[in-house]
Amino acid sequence: MELWGGVILKTYDAIVVGARNAGATLAAYLGKSGLQVLLVDRSFFPSDVISTHTIFNNTVETLRDLGVMERLLTDDAPPIGRTRAQFNDAVIEGQMPVYGEEADSYCFRRTHFDKVLLDFACEQPGVTAVEGFRVTDLLREGDTVVGVRGQDREGNVTEYRARIVIGADGRNSIVRKAAGAVKKTSTPSQYASLYAYFSNVEQMSDEVQFELYTREIHRAYLFPTSNQQVCVVMQVPLCETGWIERFKREPEQAIRDYYKVYFPRPSERIADAVMEEPLRGLYSYENYWYEGMGQGWALVGDAICFKDPGVGQGMHDAIFGARMLSELLAGTKDWEQSWQMMAEQYQTRIENEFMARYHQAVTVTQVAPLTEQDLGAFQLIASSPLATEKFLGFFNYTAEQEDLGAVLQTLLPAGN
Known part of the structure; x- marks a missing residue:
């Protein structure tokens, strides 16, 4: 003690x-x-x-108010200003809305x-x-x-x-x-949430961003974090027991194969990356x-x-x-x-x-395939900078679902 x-x-x-x-x-x-x-x-x-x-910029403001933010920034975790969210082929991408005077979010170890x-x-x-x-x-x-x-x-x-x-x-x-x-x-989750830290991950662009991928019922996220590493995340349906057993038995190969099967472009970017620490996460929550x-x-x-x-x-x-x-x-x-x-x-x-x-x-937390209505809504959001701002703003409390819904109503054809 x-x-x-x-x-x-x-x-x-x-x-x-x-x-x-x-x-x-x-x-x-x-x-x-x-x-x-x-x-x-x-x-x-x-x-x-x-x-x-993930610490979005609304939380950064609270930490700065507390007086500890400058100390946290002695770490090399990069400031993150953008988010890319892809649902099948619909891509929503943009700057995270500024919260107060804070523009940057972080992903500290x-x-x-x-x-x-x-x-x-x-x-x-x-x-x-x-x-x-x-x-x-x-x-x-x-x-x-x-x-x-x-x-x-x-x-x-x-x-x-x-x-x-x-x-x-x-x-x-x-x-x-x-x-x-x-x-x-x-409400019990129907997913396992798993992650590992990788170095030498190829970046998508010069601008650091949160990356969120959904392919039907499968999900993956890439979060740049400390030590020039990327937190490589998988949300795996518990009903897919073959994948669950593989993640437990041969975690690194399961990560690479999961990305290769469902997220081929991100898979290419982790192909030469090095898994630095063991897989961790939650299989039941x-x-x-x-x-x-x-x-x-x-x-x-x-x-x-x-x-x-x-x-x-x-x-x-x-x-x-x-x-x-x-x-x-x-x-x-x-x-x-x-x-x-x-x-x-x-x-x-x-x-x-x-x-x-x-x-x-x-x-x-529920396993449900993306519907045509879901994909249509995501495509509509992606087509509008204002709708994109409201969609991303839900993560950092600059917008609520009602705000996004109001914008989408203005984008729908008359009569819908």
Whole structure:
């Protein structure tokens, strides 16, 4: 167990379980607001984690507001200004709409991203971090959570107490389970989401871009990331058990063959590329929402909501959700008398913010061939710069589905 960034207290204002993007962001904001925060994680940093990587420019604005963006830019992950989305033969391509004053998006490796955020959080007044500490249970007084019990790598058991315990500990959140958070909705995915890092990938053009490919029920993505590498992504239908077994048995050859069969042009660009690290990803996951707060506890990031990686919203949700929760806590004087009010406000705000992308993820997570109507809509979007802007703007919150629909209505022939 490693302690740094502060001193151990008898009681904190907040214990944040999970020190990656959601937890470190939350701890930094809470520390800036004058609260005493204990940030714990079972891992040591830097370390890697399964991730979608994508940080669109709306999230960049939040990170710049936090004060950490310049440090993140010490990495060599390239700024990404364009997105190319291809559905069969329909190609939608354009600049990602500017968000505020931010034009660039990024795809940082998590080894860099999480470590920078953790270091930054620990520099804030009142924030203490303990690495290598695994929370095993919550402490309670009556119906209220008042702390955590856990152990370090040597098996030493320690208890810490706080006014609130916040689970930023991911899809398999121990805080969520121990708190008894109610699941509000869930939809199992019909895809496996897999990826690997490749070097020496031939670029499509001089301008760096996100690339999204769909061929009927098969999907692939190319995201330029750190270390002059590309994150090569596959979304593979679980019903295609032959492919699933191949990815498990011979992952590198399966990647190359999957691209060759369904995405021949990108396949040519990875033909001479070198797979730098083992295949990783998720073979089984669900899209879900949980209640986000109760007496003495709250959830943030993947602990409260998880969306299919195909919509690329996980990093945003973790960071923006952390900011929302920090604003609620910092703006409420008497937590002990306000749990129900805070829980209702938090749930309402976070659902209002994220639910449209959740519904999109529930659609994306189902195996369904592209229809003629789908392809016609994509062709129509591709024909219009304004429709393209609204389509891409859904990813970075500069547009909603209704905005795209309104533009498409103006493009349809009279009588349709």
